[in-house]
Amino acid sequence: MNFAKEGHQLLDRKREVLIMELMQVVHSIKNLHRRLSESLKKAYGTFRMAYVDMGSEEIERANYAARDILEINVSDRGIMGVPIPAVRATNIPETTKIGLLGTSSSFGEAINDFGNAIPLLIEYAEANLTLTRLASEIQKTQRRVNALENIFIPDAADTIKYISDVLEESEREDFFRRKQVKKLKK
Numbered sequence: 001m002n003f004a005k006e007g008h009q010l011l012d013r014k015r016e017v018l019i020m021e022l023m024q025v026v027h028s029i030k031n032l033h034r035r036l037s038e039s040l041k042k043a044y045g046t047f048r049m050a051y052v053d054m055g056s057e058e059i060e061r062a063n064y065a066a067r068d069i070l071e072i073n074v075s076d077r078g079i080m081g082v083p084i085p086a087v088r089a090t091n092i093p094e095t096t097k098i099g100l101l102g103t104s105s106s107f108g109e110a111i112n113d114f115g116n117a118i119p120l121l122i123e124y125a126e127a128n129l130t131l132t133r134l135a136s137e138i139q140k141t142q143r144r145v146n147a148l149e150n151i152f153i154p155d156a157a158d159t160i161k162y163i164s165d166v167l168e169e170s171e172r173e174d175f176f177r178r179k180q181v182k183k184l185k186k
Contacts, residue, residue: 043113
């Protein structure tokens with residue numbers, strides 16, 4: 001019974017820690033969402049200007065020259081036994097490799113703006129994965145806390161009471177039998 005109560009307390013503390021971590025992630029997601037929206041709005045604005053200046057065929061040709069391979073590595077770190085992703089990227093394009101022939105300056109700006117948005121996108125993806133995993137673990141922990149609180153601990157208490165009642169009754173019966181045996185011996 002004490003073991004179940006200690007387990008309940010530990011799970012309750014785990015749930016509280018996970019909820020605090022979840023609240024921090026929600027706050028950071030709000031901030032990241034705002035920053036990412038601003039960054040992408042700027043990038044799409046300069047891309048529209050490039051589209052007007054160059055046209056779709058020229059943009060497509062110039063885009064092939066500007067492509068860098070983006071490598072993303074995902075590793076896990078743990079918070080209270082929950083694997084939380086750590087997303088890192090390598091080869092983030094820093095500047096364009098486009099020549100001046102056939103492209104406009106707005107195209108180069110658009111590529112740079114989209115390149116600047118990549119780290120924010122990666123942070124946003126990491127935060128959303130973290131949010132999903134934390135929420136899932138909080139649900140599991142809450143179910144376990146509820147099961148201990150509402151099912152296991154009350155059942156164990158009832159079982160302990162039943163066993164102690166049976167033992168007391170057995171002791172009374174044994175005492176009564178001994179008295180009867182003493183009376184018969186006299």
